[in-house]
Amino acid sequence: MSNKVLVLAETREGSLRNVSFEAIAAGKKIGDEVVAVLIGESVAGVANELIAYGADRVVTVEHPHLKTYTSDGFGQAFMAVIDQEQPGALVFGHTALGKDLSPKIASKLQSGLISDVTEIEGEGDDAVFIRPIYSGKAFEKVKIKDGVVFITIRPNNIAPLAKDASRSGDVSSVSVDITNLRTIIKEVVRKASEGVDLSEAKVVVAGGRGVKSEEGFGPLKELADLLGGAVGASRGACDADYCDYSLQIGQTGKVVTPDLYIAAGISGAIQHLAGMSNSKVIVAINKDPEANIFKVADYGIVGDLFEVIPMLIQEFKALKVNA
Amino acid sequence: MNIYVLVKRTFDTEEKIVISNGQIQEDGAEFIINPYDEYAIEEAIQKRDALGGKVTVVTIGGEDAEKQLRTALAMGADEAVLINTEDDLDELDQYSVAYILSEYLKDKEADLILAGNVAIDGGSGQVGPRLADLLGINYVTTITSLEIDGETVKVVRDIEGDSEIIETSLPLLVTAQQGLNEPRYPSLPGIMKAKKKPLAELELDDLDIDEDDVEVKVETVEIYLPPQKAAGRVLSGDLQDQVKELVNLLHTEAKVI
Numbered sequence: 001m002s003n004k005v006l007v008l009a010e011t012r013e014g015s016l017r018n019v020s021f022e023a024i025a026a027g028k029k030i031g032d033e034v035v036a037v038l039i040g041e042s043v044a045g046v047a048n049e050l051i052a053y054g055a056d057r058v059v060t061v062e063h064p065h066l067k068t069y070t071s072d073g074f075g076q077a078f079m080a081v082i083d084q085e086q087p088g089a090l091v092f093g094h095t096a097l098g099k100d101l102s103p104k105i106a107s108k109l110q111s112g113l114i115s116d117v118t119e120i121e122g123e124g125d126d127a128v129f130i131r132p133i134y135s136g137k138a139f140e141k142v143k144i145k146d147g148v149v150f151i152t153i154r155p156n157n158i159a160p161l162a163k164d165a166s167r168s169g170d171v172s173s174v175s176v177d178i179t180n181l182r183t184i185i186k187e188v189v190r191k192a193s194e195g196v197d198l199s200e201a202k203v204v205v206a207g208g209r210g211v212k213s214e215e216g217f218g219p220l221k222e223l224a225d226l227l228g229g230a231v232g233a234s235r236g237a238c239d240a241d242y243c244d245y246s247l248q249i250g251q252t253g254k255v256v257t258p259d260l261y262i263a264a265g266i267s268g269a270i271q272h273l274a275g276m277s278n279s280k281v282i283v284a285i286n287k288d289p290e291a292n293i294f295k296v297a298d299y300g301i302v303g304d305l306f307e308v309i310p311m312l313i314q315e316f317k318a319l320k321v322n323a
Numbered sequence: 324m325n326i327y328v329l330v331k332r333t334f335d336t337e338e339k340i341v342i343s344n345g346q347i348q349e350d351g352a353e354f355i356i357n358p359y360d361e362y363a364i365e366e367a368i369q370k371r372d373a374l375g376g377k378v379t380v381v382t383i384g385g386e387d388a389e390k391q392l393r394t395a396l397a398m399g400a401d402e403a404v405l406i407n408t409e410d411d412l413d414e415l416d417q418y419s420v421a422y423i424l425s426e427y428l429k430d431k432e433a434d435l436i437l438a439g440n441v442a443i444d445g446g447s448g449q450v451g452p453r454l455a456d457l458l459g460i461n462y463v464t465t466i467t468s469l470e471i472d473g474e475t476v477k478v479v480r481d482i483e484g485d486s487e488i489i490e491t492s493l494p495l496l497v498t499a500q501q502g503l504n505e506p507r508y509p510s511l512p513g514i515m516k517a518k519k520k521p522l523a524e525l526e527l528d529d530l531d532i533d534e535d536d537v538e539v540k541v542e543t544v545e546i547y548l549p550p551q552k553a554a555g556r557v558l559s560g561d562l563q564d565q566v567k568e569l570v571n572l573l574h575t576e577a578k579v580i
Contacts, residue, residue: 071452071461071462072461095483096465096481096482096483097482099448099464099465100452100464100465102449103417103421103448103449103450103451103452103453103456104452104453104455104456104462106417106418106449106453107421107452107453107456107457108456110418111418111540112416112417112418112539112540112541113417113418113447113449113540113541114541115446115447115448115449116446116447128544131446132446133444133445133446133546134334134340134443134444134446135443135446136549137339137340137548137549138340138342138347138546138547138548138549139546139547139548139549140543140544140545140546140547141543141544141545141546141547142541142542142543142544143541143542143544144540144541144542145539145540145541145542146540147540182461182491182492183461183463183489183490183491184489184490184491185487185488185489186488186489186490187487187488188482188485188486188487188488189485189486189487189488190485191484191485191486197483197484198483198484199483203579203580227580244484244502245467245500245501245502246481246483246484246502247484248501251336251443252336252358252359252443252501253501255446259579260573260577260579260580270336270337270339271336271337274336277549277552278549280577280579281573281577281579282555283569283573284555289557294555294557295552295554296552296555297555297557298552298555298556298577299555299556299557299558299569299572299573299577300555300556300557300558301557301558301562301565301566301569302557303562303565307562308562308565308566311562311563311566312566312569312570315566315567315569315570316570316580319570319574319580
């Protein structure tokens with residue numbers, strides 16, 4: 001086996017995203033040389049961090065038109081790297097950017113694409129990819145029949161390699177002429193997601209109808225901030241206008257797999273469970289002892305979330321002080 | 324405006340998944356229009372009502388998908404097309420679906436193509452962008468707002484909770500995110516009218532597609548259900564003690580904090 005893997009490295013406000021380190025680890029499983037590709041206006045500064053996380057080489061593509069992501073701009077840039085490197089496999093993060101760009105690249109290569117991979121079984125050419133279907137109600141094992149192996153990986157599921165600053169590797173650049181951009185990004189409005197992104201969060205504190213109002217999300221936000229996590233919601237809470245639809249977790253909405261999922265005032269409809277039941281540890285807080293959510297919870301507290309959450313905040317603070 | 328909407332028939336979100344002989348059991352299951360496609364249909368109808376033109380809904384599948392097409396017609400779409408691959412193909416993947424759609428759409432001069440941003444069954448979200456690439460038109464995924472003024476299009480795109488305000492032009496393919504609109508329910512008169520609206524059925528031959536052109540690139544090795552979670556522990560006692568115990572368990576037993 002001698003397979004070169006191109007990994008798309010993603011930055012967010014100048015910093016590399018964790019999923020890019022996870023993608024390098026995924027690349028190492030399916031090939032033997034991992035080349036990380038960094039695309040942006042001025043991104044070469046973070047190249048060495050990719051090498052510290054296991055990339056063998058880094059290729060940068062820098063251009064003023066690559067300051068913000070567009071499928072045209074990033075598509076041209078990435079195709080230029082493919083032309084130069086002739087990889088046998090590609091790994092992207094299953095992020096907003098990765099989801100948008102990967103099908104375009106797959107179309108240009110006339111290749112298959114396995115989206116939203118959560119686990120890789122086997123190595124090299126024998127690798128088989130596991131991905132959720134029906135939002136996690138079932139799983140499938142799939143492989144590419146022939147041609148380029150192309151996958152996107154779900155954040156938080158494949159462990160990155162340990163960072164080792166003593167690793168070294170070549171950093172080179174490819175120059176491209178970015179033309180014919182059909183999309184102009186006028187503005188990016190940052191909303192709820194200051195701080196931690198829901199799909200990448202290690203801790204999610206989610207509220208349902210039991211939160212009762214927009215203000216009711218206040219204590220949940222405080223708890224999430226304390227634990228370095230993100231706030232999510234059930235469809236019920238979104239439909240009732242307590243929060244933005246971008247927070248919705250479930251079969252419609254986001255599918256999340258954090259280390260810790262705290263469900264507060266969520267009854268646990270099957271559609272919601274599909275979006276969170278593969279979290280590592282689930283805590284349910286609900287007044288109704290019969291609530292469905294207790295069936296998937298590792299730990300449950302029957303009680304009013306407005307009593308329990310403030311107590312939790314106090315206890316976690318105490319734990320932090322003692323640690 | 325010549326508007327096309329890509330529709331997929333999917334399991335109802337209420338359905339539990341049952342696997343037998345390595346396949347997902349469809350017998351007795353309820354099927355619906357993929358919920359994200361409903362936003363796409365609604366948006367298409369609103370744009371046609373505002374700007375004029377025609378809405379055609381297109382799906383790939385078997386005879387059974389007619390029901391979902393009739394529902395789309397009852398919502399207000401003008402015409403429906405079923406590309407029936409039941410007799411020709413055993414399997415489809417995102418590559419082959421996008422290819423078939425592109426062969427159907429390549430001479431239709433669509434101004435606007437809408438689809439759901441993802442189907443709740445396969446969940447890959449590939450077909451929209453792949454199709455746009457094959458047709459050589461621009462695309463924007465996961466949109467929550469669409470304004471069309473002549474050739475100029477203003478789109479709001481949801482990117483992991485943030486919003487991107489985008490300017491682009493027609494022809495365009497967009498994929499719908501939740502929040503784009505509130506899909507209507509078919510009205511009784513709508514359902515009656517839908518019965519008389521045109522629903523065309525095409526096969527691969529009609530599109531001059533050779534079976535070799537649509538050989539799948541991805542092979543499914545196995546489908547399985549996630550392991551059943553063992554019932555968890557519901558704590559008891561004084562509420563304050565329960566909370567203390569929970570934090571302790573998360574720290575020492577589950578080791579997630």
